[in-house]
Amino acid sequence: MAKPLHDTPMLDQLETGPWPSFVTGLKRLAKDKDMVVDLLGQLETSYETKLGYWKGGTVGVIGYGGGVIPRFTELKDDNNNPLFPACAEFHTIRIIPPPGMHYDTATMRKFCDIWEEHGAGLIALHGQTGDIMMQGCTTEKVQVAFDEFNEMGFDMGGAGPAVRTGMSCVGAARCEMSCFDEARTMRMLVNNVLDDMHRPALPYKFKYKVSGCANDCVNSIQRSDFAVLGTWRDDMKVDQAEVKAYVGEKGRKYVVDNVITRCPTKALSLNDDDTLDVDNKNCVRCMHCLNVMNKALSPGDDKGITILCGGKRTLKIGDLMGTVIVPFMKLETDDDFEALEELATEVIDFFAENALEHERTGEMIERIGLAGFLEGVGLEVDPNMISNPRSNSYIRMDGWDEEAAKWNERKAAD
Amino acid sequence: MSQPRMPEETGVPEIDPYLHPVMKKNYGDWKFHDRPRPGVLRHVANSGDELWTVRAGTPRQMDVTMIRELMDIADDLAEGYVRFTSRSNIEYMVSTEAQVKPLMDKLTECGYPIGGTGNSVSMIAHTQGWLHCDIPGTDASGAVKALMDELVHEFEHEEMPNRVKITTSCCQINCGGQGDIAINIQHVKPPKINHDLVANVCERPTVVARCPVAAIRPAMVNGKPSLEVDERKCVCCGACFPPCPPMQINDPEHSNFAIWVGGKNSNARSKPTFHKLVASNVPNNPPRWPEVGDVVKRILAAYKEDAKDYERIGEWAERIGWGSFFEKTDLPFTKYHIDNWRGGRANLNASSHVRF
Secondary structure: OOOOOOOOHHHHHHHOOOOOOHHHHHHHHHOOOHHHHHHHHHHHHHHHHOOOOEEOOOOOOOOOOOOEEOOEEOOEOOOOOEOOHHHOEOOEEEEOOOHHHEEEHHHHHHHHHHHHHHOOOEEEEOOOOOOEEEEOOOHHHHHHHHHHHHHOOOOEOOOOOOEOOOEEOOHHHOOOOOOOOHHHHHHHHHHOOHHHHHOOOOOOOEOEEEEOOOOOOOOHHHHOOEEEEEEEOOOOEEOHHHHHHHHHHHOHHHHHHHHHOOOOOOOEEEOOOOOEEEOHHHOOOOOHHHHHOOOOEEOOOOEEEEEEEOOEOOOOOOOEOOEEEEEEEOOOOHHHHHHHHHHHHHHHHHHHHHOOOOOOHHHHHHHHOHHHHHHHHOOOOOHHHOOOOOOOOOOOOOOHHHHHHHHHHHHHHO | OOOOOOOOOOOOOOOHHHOOHHHHHOOOOEEEEEEEEOOEEEEEEOOOOEEEEEEEOOOOEEEHHHHHHHHHHHHHHOOOEEEEOOOOOEEEEEOOHHHHHHHHHHHHHOOOOEOOOOOOEOOOEOOOHHHOOOOOOOOOHHHHHHHHHHHHHHHHOOOOOOOEOEEEEOOOOOOOOOOOEEEEEEOOOOOEEOHHHHHHHOOHHHHHHHOOOOOEEEEEEOOEEEEEEOOOOOOOOOOOOOOOOOEEOOOOOOOEEEEEEOOEOOOOOOOOEOOEEEEEEEOOOOOOOHHHHHHHHHHHHHHHHHOOOOOOHHHHHHHHOHHHHHHHHOOOOOHHHOOOOOOHHHHOOOOOOOOO
């Protein structure tokens, strides 16, 4: 039995209503854990004052330089004693989940047992970067808790100026849109740079995200430095009998309004006999028609990936989407995977050597120009990398003939 | 003395041991899926196997009792496997349709809302807030809980023109990311500096370099080395606060919410887009943040009423024009909506295309 609860009239109001309540969960933990009793007290104080009361620090495990998020209370009395002493230390341990966040129940139960014994018993599934967040641990217990997770076969996630935990979508495990093995890809990309994850020494964070198609269920373009998305380069597959059945069921107007005219490149046309024409040369693989006419339309057979680099949120120069650095590459054979690993290594090495302190990949590319970045990592320019060519004449172009010759040579070799 | 245990640096685990057997068998070989009802997916493999998924909402921050209850449900009714979506929904997979109803009944009995699929409002992507973050302007779990209580009907039904992804963030770093609707703390006052602490706590050149508008410079204040902020240049973003906690940016009175719409991560139809500012100075009012709920519900109601099938909120606003958006949502349009950040001219109307 833990000490009695503090009065939490504001938090109590979050125990009503239809959505499951985290406050009810915290109160269950508080029956046995003083740490959570005091956590509720500190949180209630924040609700009253509208201020946060945690500060960071340095807490870690042997062998690693990151992955623990230290939190020490700043809510103290005049003698510098914590007002809520049992949660004076309330650290988080970041654990890398299986790709696609799949679990068997035994694994999850074991997480619970370990965290109930050594931590607060509060687990966030999952953090925005994709970690399992084991929340609420004293400095003393961090090592023993981590050792037990590690002995289960789980490793520490990233924090600080380091490679961060990656994310991949449900992908090939359950999705017909999947264009490659997302889990293998994400695992390969992250496990290739574990030293940069666990011993933070990069200019700033670096994130990998992997989505099996352009629906981008893990938000890779916007949320990662290195985004891998599935696509295909042959014709999409059309089951004309299913197209007819769909038109029969939904009506021609519905199909015209919701499929044909929604195509961003006007690559679709509904024939008089209710079959579908696809201008595959102009299809940009956006996925809309496949999403809507799921049974009738599918990705082609010649599948592969598109790679974009440089997505990030506001800090410091403003939001950036990732932009295309590889329009298409195959990702099926071991050799294909090795080629991707080599490219990813080039990119992170270039970032490590050339980014300024606290500069993300996208900001570095903005500063040096995409052409300079491509040259640095050994990639050829491609019109798929731009929305439109430059519209400003302020550029020195005395290497034009050589560059044009390179292009002509590449075209001749195709 | 015994050697300390060194970590097994295993990184991302193999996926195989964690996959439902039907997923493992049909890995990379699925044919199509449909949604027999909100919250339920049926995937059909080329082998003819079916996999039924039931998706339910969770509070994300879960105590071990709740997780064990969710695992009991998986063991009793769902063949022992679960997965989580990027928006903290739990998914149960079963091999036959007959298993779906008992599973749904049990989840409902235990208080887990079923939904979040297709054209619904899915669970809000949220951050840490006062519960665990070192720089938060608000709470995350509480704000999300309060909002989802109000939006639960839209989670459990697929009545929206297209899917709606809502995000929240407790500061302008915006860990919640882009959303159809993004609810983010916006600071409006420069940091309040505790000059007694700066020299001891902050690496001053780092802090100077962190400012996006070069408004911070080293200064001697009361005989101590410190930092000063040019308040005419300061955009109150709070970027200096994490590397220098004595530069307090959170202001209980003035740090309120800005609301943004039209963020989209998918490439379907239009290219991915960033969210755009629509409202600000919405009160940060715990424990239930009713003013935020009002604005969000107003935007959702206008979108539900007016958008065409498959238009996301940003695509809808683009089609009807932002003038109509502000009219239909009854939100004021101000000078602050006009972008003046670098590249911001691309967000101005350089044409005579005008709606009347």
